[in-house]
Amino acid sequence: MRAMTSEPVPRDQLERILDAAAHAPNAGNRRLQRLVVIDDAATLRVLRMVSPGMLQHPAAAVVICIDVARAVEYGLPATSSGLLIDVGTAAQTMLLAAHALDLGSGPVTSFSKAAVSTVLNLPARWSPELVVCLGHAASTQPSPVGPHRRLTWRDLSYWGRLDRNANTVAGS
Template structure:
C-alpha cells in the first residue's frame, strides 16, 4: 500500500483553488494587448503573500512594461519563447543574504524565488492572464539592462500577457515515470 493514496473526502468536487491549480498552464503565445496596470499590480502584489524563509524578504521585483526594454530582455533570454506585454523579474539581494549570515550554498533564496513565482503564476491565471516562467537568460545582461545594484541578481522572469487564441501544442514528455510511480505514502 506504500504507493496508494489514503482514502478520504472528495476534494476534487468544487474546490476552486484545486481547480485553479489543475487548470493553470504555461502560456507560450501572447496577444499584443497590453496588461492593465491594475492587473500587473495585483500579480506583483501576490508575491508578498508567498512563503519566504524566515520572512526575511530578500527578494526584489522589477516590473517591466516598456516594449523596448522587453525586447532587450528577450534578446538575452533564449528561454523566453513568448512575446510578453509585461514581465516581472524576480531578483535575489545576495548582499542581504550574506548580511543575514546565510552561506551562498543555502537553498532558501532559490526556494523563495520559486514560491513567489508560483504565487504570481496562480494570480495571473486567476485574473485571466497568460503567464510563463523563464529561467534561461543571461543574469548579468538582465542585471545591466535593469540597472540592478551590486549584489542584486535576477534569478527568474515571469512573462505576462493576454493568451493568444492560437497556442502551440503542449509539451508532452514521453516515457519517464508516471505520477503514481513518483509518490509514496509514509515510506519508500
C-alpha cells in the same frame, strides 16, 4: 503560456500580481526577493534578446531577483537553498494570481544573468533568478516542451516508507 497577444496588462492587474508575490511563503519571513517590473516594449524587446528560452512575447515581465548582499548580512550563504525556494514560491504565486485574473503567464530561467543585470541596471548586489512573463494568452499555444508524456501524481508520489530495492524510476 508560450504564446501571448500584444494586448497590454493594465497597471492595476500588475500591482495585484506583485501583491500576491509579497504574500508568498518566505523562509524566516526575510523577504530577500526583489521584483523588477518591465512593461515597456523597448525594454521587453532587449530582455527577450538576452533570454533565449523566452519563447513568448510578453506584454509585461517580472524579474525576480535575490538581494544577495542582504542575505549575507543575515548570515545566510549566497548559495542557501531557501533563497531559490523563495524565488519559486514568489513565482508560483504570481502565476496563480495571473491565472485568477484571466491572464496568461510563464516562468523563464533561460537568460544571461549578466546581460539582464546590465540591461535593467540592477544593483551589483542583486542576482536575477527567474522571469515571470505576463500577457493575454493567444488562442493557440505551442506544444509543451519535454520528451515525455505528462506525468501524473501517481507517477511522482509514494506512500509511506520506501523499499530501497523497488523500481522508483518515475513513469516506468
